[in-house]
Amino acid sequence: MTQWHQISGGVTAAQGYKAAGITAGLKSSGKPDLALICSDVGAIAAGVFTKSCVRAACVDFDRQVLESGAIVRAILCNAGQANASTGEEGWQNAVECAQLVQKAIGTTEAVMVTSTGVIGKQLLMDKMRSGIPQVVTALTADGGEAAAGAIMTTDTVPKIYALEADFDGKPVRVGGICKGAGMIHPNMATMLGFITSDAAVAPALWQDMLSQAIDKSFNQVTVDGDTSTNDSVIALANGRSGTPGIMQANSAVAQKLEGMLTEVCINLAKAIAKDGEGATSLIEVRVEGAQSENDARKIAKTIVGSALVKSAIFGNDPNWGRIAAAAGRAGVLFDQNKLHIQLGEFVMMTAGTPQDYDRTAASEYLKQDEVKIRVAIGDGKASGLAWGCDLSYDYVKINAEYTT
Template sequence: MAQWQEITGGVTAPKGYQAAGIKAGLKPSGLPDLALIISDVEAIAAGVFTTSQVRAACVDYCRQNLQAKHGARAILCNAGQANAATGEQGVLDAVESAQLLAGELNISPKSILLASTGVIGQRIKMTAMARGIPQLVAELSPSASDAAAQAIVTTDLVTKSIALETTIGDRPVRIGGIAKGSGMIHPNMATMLAFVTTDAAISPHLWQEMLSRAADRSFNAITVDGDTSTNDCLIALANGQSRTHAITEKGQDADKLEAMLTAVCQHLAKAIARDGEGATCLIEVQVTGAQDEKSARQVAKTIVGSSLVKSAIFGRDPNWGRIAAAAGRAGVQFEQENLRIQLGDFLLMENGQPLQFDRPAASMYLKQASEGAYLKEDTVLILVNIGNGHGSGIAWGCDLSYDYVKINAEYTT
């Protein structure tokens, strides 16, 4: 029996959360561009952020608040302007955004976390922000997760949302999440933007540890184009409104909650990879036989991030040599005579030696995956074994199409 079940509601599925998403006039397109997630009570907050040395003002703002161990009540996200590389004025704009929302909600600015997405080098349109915040607060609803998910996207073709439910101490516990991301995806922490909520009661240090591990096994295991964003952030709130006992140490309940958190993050991460700009299919690389999980993930992510592998899959070319070459340059030690590569049901290489296989049928497998875009059967599965170790890992990505170049060549024009 499954440990949890999927439910509706996204970030407002857990008890004690509301959300909103509106058109504030931040995007030139006039589409929804301002989102808010709020907990009815102060929540434990955890976060993982970009490792880029060029960071948006919201990233440093959130880091400072989390390091100060403030509880959190709200997450405010604007789309349209990244507010990255905008100097001191960008920092002041971020602070003012928090102050404006704090005044409207009658809470402390220190209990507000911020996120931004859009064009690097552009400041937030503060006139539109100031005008939009009262409307945003007025639109808060326990059923508005979808509106918030829509308001955080940029080049995404679809919104990303999930909610799961399990039981702890015979009471229901829920985790919900929304995310955005399509291009500039090669996280060294999380992804473009992801927000997770739970009504579980948990200690701050355990929640942060769980989130960091979940990020490594999800958002840190995807790549679209090899570019890490200036604005990457994964923020998770836990408000305790399930009324279950507090999880303060490792054990069965902690393991169950972390497993569900990881499942939520993996669902959102795969949705981002599947929605890669111009992508026609999701690629999943499973690596086994490594010394440890980290090494296996490193090989998997190198393969799925290879422009040559991605291009071959888009061209429906079962070119196993590109997979072997990517595995070999991943920086993980293994003996090439142990290398085994399989594409779907097609075994291409074993014991470091090429095998005869039905090339037209393998090419058709890739073609069928591209025709199943946004369905479960759109996944191209690559299985790689590099030895006899116990380490295994998975990474996700997408193919590289002509449209990716077109979308990004015209991004600011």
């Protein structure tokens, strides 16, 4: 029944993409800090960006690229400085970086630029001017992993995922990388995701698919509730699969491609939650019985974002009252007399009435790497998922350290 299967390669899994990650000297740690993803030919691009009105210069720049409908050739990403809260100088730097990539590749097609790192610090432009030609030279068809490594800040592992499916006898691939551990770490900012596909698809449809996929994945992940100034997910599609162009929303092929895109986004998003700053376990919340998927997702995200639920799980305390309380304040009206709450297989409440359960066994369950919470509100047929992580001493430690 599976329509697709996992493959390796991340952003270089799809046909016609190269990538690279190098050390340009933007991070004081000396770790890789400059990544480039480049399509062999111009690609259509879709993007979803932070809703914050305090935005990085590169977010404004990329929005302009998308709004112009330009064909995109490459995405540059640096770690070290976020180029946010940097005023006019920050804008000029974003423009120059894109031009430097165009020049090094030798193209007039658009280049998108993204940044993560300290807010309020200007990009180290001398490092960018020497690093950009180097990262272009380093591009290879198996450079997806190097790119994933060079965009990391407080991440402890690179986050890579790709799928392949058969479309009328030919393979179509969707792959991605992302970064993010806290929404903002001491001086390090942002959730960034980059997705590439060799599908042939209409630009507006590709944007719709990405927006839908993000609502079900990246937007359903919370580590600490802090949206950053730089949050961006950009998806390229270059048509190199050679499959017929997908032009009709709701067609079987469109649904299949959107399914792959969603699956890639969900896997990348879960990787962020699992790698949350200080996290010891991934928490998945499933809400059922809502009137709409939106309602279900809203409740699920509120539960997984509750500091009290998160710290109870860190402490292996099956304190289900906190789950009930978080569900109740999510902003979705429901009848508390129909509320059902489950931790793994342990039913804590059903039809609004507390149930007896094995406390010791439930506490043991919470020691697992992945904890599942199921809530039903008895109001309809829609369901939704959200992911997060527990709140540990280490989260506070990571974020309280005086690093400047």
